[in-house]
Amino acid sequence: AQKVTQAQTEISVVEKEDVTLDCVYETRDTTYYLFWYKQPPSGELVFLIRRNSFDEQNEISGRYSWNFQKSTSSFNFTITASQVVDSAVYFCALSSSNTGKLIFGQGTTLQVKP
Amino acid sequence: DAGITQSPRHKVTETGTPVTLRCHQTENHRYMYWYRQDPGHGLRLIHYSYGVKDTDKGEVSDGYSVSRSKTEDFLLTLESATSSQTSVYFCAISESGGLGSNQPQHFGDGTRLSIL
Numbered sequence: 082a083q084k085v086t087q088a089q090t091e092i093s094v095v096e097k098e099d100v101t102l103d104c105v106y107e108t109r110d111t112t113y114y115l116f117w118y119k120q121p122p123s124g125e126l127v128f129l130i131r132r133n134s135f136d137e138q139n140e141i142s143g144r145y146s147w148n149f150q151k152s153t154s155s156f157n158f159t160i161t162a163s164q165v166v167d168s169a170v171y172f173c174a175l176s177s178s179n180t181g182k183l184i185f186g187q188g189t190t191l192q193v194k195p
Numbered sequence: 196d197a198g199i200t201q202s203p204r205h206k207v208t209e210t211g212t213p214v215t216l217r218c219h220q221t222e223n224h225r226y227m228y229w230y231r232q233d234p235g236h237g238l239r240l241i242h243y244s245y246g247v248k249d250t251d252k253g254e255v256s257d258g259y260s261v262s263r264s265k266t267e268d269f270l271l272t273l274e275s276a277t278s279s280q281t282s283v284y285f286c287a288i289s290e291s292g293g294l295g296s297n298q299p300q301h302f303g304d305g306t307r308l309s310i311l
Contacts, residue, residue: 185238
């Protein structure tokens, strides 16, 4: 069975702090894809990043960075110098190469205080 | 932004009534999905479609049916709504799905459905 676990339900930080959102996944597939989505208070879901199981390179996009480690089945997301606008619910998701269906974690609510 | 429109955006109805939610896309994507979002559960797949008149069940399909008569429209129907179906419903689309899928799904703005 496939599963995505985001153990941190809520995180609160003060602006300019760095914060890491954890994501641990379970799958028996050798080929799979991992995603992060952001859901701001307005409610829409915004795609942030896609990573396939063969590419373990870390990725940086501005203040965002992602650390993919197959050895620990983790795909963690770090926001550097957090801003109030980063306040949102963040979802990690796993897609099976067999079905293409997305399995979402429960989400982590990030609150960045000024 | 992906061209996805969900309607209605908000709906309040009574237990036992039928409800239909509509998802319309202008991207000509083959795959369309319906999810529900509930606290503590993230998003869960209800049904999805891999082409006109081709649909399949997701993990929480009981009590829901879908139809896709045109590429651009994917309808979700609650035949007899129950209070447990109170939720936020999201439609998503992707260029590909199934085997070898690596394309992200893009989501509509959601429909907030309350069943009293």
